[in-house]
Amino acid sequence: MSDFTPPRGVWIIAASYLTALVLTVWPLPGWAELLRPVWVPLITIYWCLWLPQRVGVITAFVAGLLVDALSGTLLGEHALALVLVAWATLWLHLQVRVFPWWQQCVVVLGLLTLNAFVLFWVDGMLGYTLGTSLRWMPPLVSALLWPWIMQVMSRLQQRYHVG
Amino acid sequence: MAVLRRQRSPQLFSSRPAGALRTLLFIALSIMLMVYDHQTGRLKQMHAALATVVWPVQVIVDAPHSLLNWAEQKIATHRALVDENAQLKSQLLQANVSLQQLAALQQENERLRNLMQATAQMGGRVSVASILSADLDPFRHLVVIDKGSHDGVYEGQTVLDAYGIVGEVTRADPLASEVTLISDPGQAIQVEVNRTGLRTLAVGSADLTQLALPYITNNADVKQGDLVVSSGLGGRYPAGYPVGVVSQFERDPAEPFAHVNARTAADLNHGHEVLLYWPAQAPPTSELPPKPATALKPGAKPVRKKP
Numbered sequence: 001m002s003d004f005t006p007p008r009g010v011w012i013i014a015a016s017y018l019t020a021l022v023l024t025v026w027p028l029p030g031w032a033e034l035l036r037p038v039w040v041p042l043i044t045i046y047w048c049l050w051l052p053q054r055v056g057v058i059t060a061f062v063a064g065l066l067v068d069a070l071s072g073t074l075l076g077e078h079a080l081a082l083v084l085v086a087w088a089t090l091w092l093h094l095q096v097r098v099f100p101w102w103q104q105c106v107v108v109l110g111l112l113t114l115n116a117f118v119l120f121w122v123d124g125m126l127g128y129t130l131g132t133s134l135r136w137m138p139p140l141v142s143a144l145l146w147p148w149i150m151q152v153m154s155r156l157q158q159r160y161h162v163g
Numbered sequence: 164m165a166v167l168r169r170q171r172s173p174q175l176f177s178s179r180p181a182g183a184l185r186t187l188l189f190i191a192l193s194i195m196l197m198v199y200d201h202q203t204g205r206l207k208q209m210h211a212a213l214a215t216v217v218w219p220v221q222v223i224v225d226a227p228h229s230l231l232n233w234a235e236q237k238i239a240t241h242r243a244l245v246d247e248n249a250q251l252k253s254q255l256l257q258a259n260v261s262l263q264q265l266a267a268l269q270q271e272n273e274r275l276r277n278l279m280q281a282t283a284q285m286g287g288r289v290s291v292a293s294i295l296s297a298d299l300d301p302f303r304h305l306v307v308i309d310k311g312s313h314d315g316v317y318e319g320q321t322v323l324d325a326y327g328i329v330g331e332v333t334r335a336d337p338l339a340s341e342v343t344l345i346s347d348p349g350q351a352i353q354v355e356v357n358r359t360g361l362r363t364l365a366v367g368s369a370d371l372t373q374l375a376l377p378y379i380t381n382n383a384d385v386k387q388g389d390l391v392v393s394s395g396l397g398g399r400y401p402a403g404y405p406v407g408v409v410s411q412f413e414r415d416p417a418e419p420f421a422h423v424n425a426r427t428a429a430d431l432n433h434g435h436e437v438l439l440y441w442p443a444q445a446p447p448t449s450e451l452p453p454k455p456a457t458a459l460k461p462g463a464k465p466v467r468k469k470p
Contacts, residue, residue, distance in 0.1 A: 018220065022223050025221070025224050025297040026298065036298075057182075057185055058189070061193065071300045072303065072333075074200050077197060079189075079196070080193035086186075087186040123302065127349060
């Protein structure tokens, strides 16, 4: 991580978010929809862990607004959830960095549950209470995927010297 | 475990700690946005701007599907095309035959209505739109179509398919619009049972193919297989379009209402093309005629039912 060079690899961060957004709305068969990982929070957690000086609550807020616009939810719903996730990740990032992979998975599960809880809470206030028992599936699936996402992302980060 | 590590000097790794103030600011901003969006539905410009930003994402997501469609058309065999042509011709013939009856019935209906001094509008204009293949919020039933306010789409507009009512436009962005399906858990539509004229409400369920009719009394005359059509009473949907077919009717003496479910008439699950409906005469509260490609009228009533 070279601090003196101008910001490198902004486009990698942007591309990772674009990919996450595309995957968020990529059409899946109905049964697989609840197994879809929550890509944008995952990417946000990754960047907040390893690049906290570049990606933080502002990025999370903007990404959340884009998710809101894309998925037709109330403007600010995903933004709020992602801001909280980013903040919690930044708060924990020094510890989580040195955790073994399975502990990281547990932390990620916790962070994504926070994300899901905020969405659940807002939806509940709006009266969308159907299918609530299934809301815990996506965080679980995503947390299990964390080691692989971590691998792919860190390889990308090293390859393109994002820092 | 977390406490142990926190004593390490933070400067070693991060040059910018998570500012609590900044976080609070953005939390407050999100909440304000949500409240404002929900209470007034007046963030249209912001919605439109954001929708334009994410428009490329929707195009990317839809690309494989369109490409496949295109390839399918390109490499379709002569035989298949001839078959399809024959099939379409016979379908057209059948449709034309029923249209002949429709014309006669429409006239008769108009005559009778004239006798009764009733004014009800029939007819209207439709135009085809494609559903962009993108999955939105998994807990809501929303789709995005490729026509927007530039094409005259307005909020609250009815969307049909070949078999019945699909839903209504809940947001008309310049290039695309968001349609809330009638099966969305937050949607309700005024319907009547076609056979008896019993009026009731059909509300969305969590299932794309089912609607619930929760307000039918136990002694009501409803049978499985009854067609449920829109009654047009809410002023939102045009009257007389199929909404569903009663698939389950169970009396439960312990409850005030019977358990009634209807299978949606429209093919909400599989269709790729839908029809946008413009009423023949705009209802009093409603919008401009579609053709002038001006933007949405500012006075249009916000119709966001979902929040």
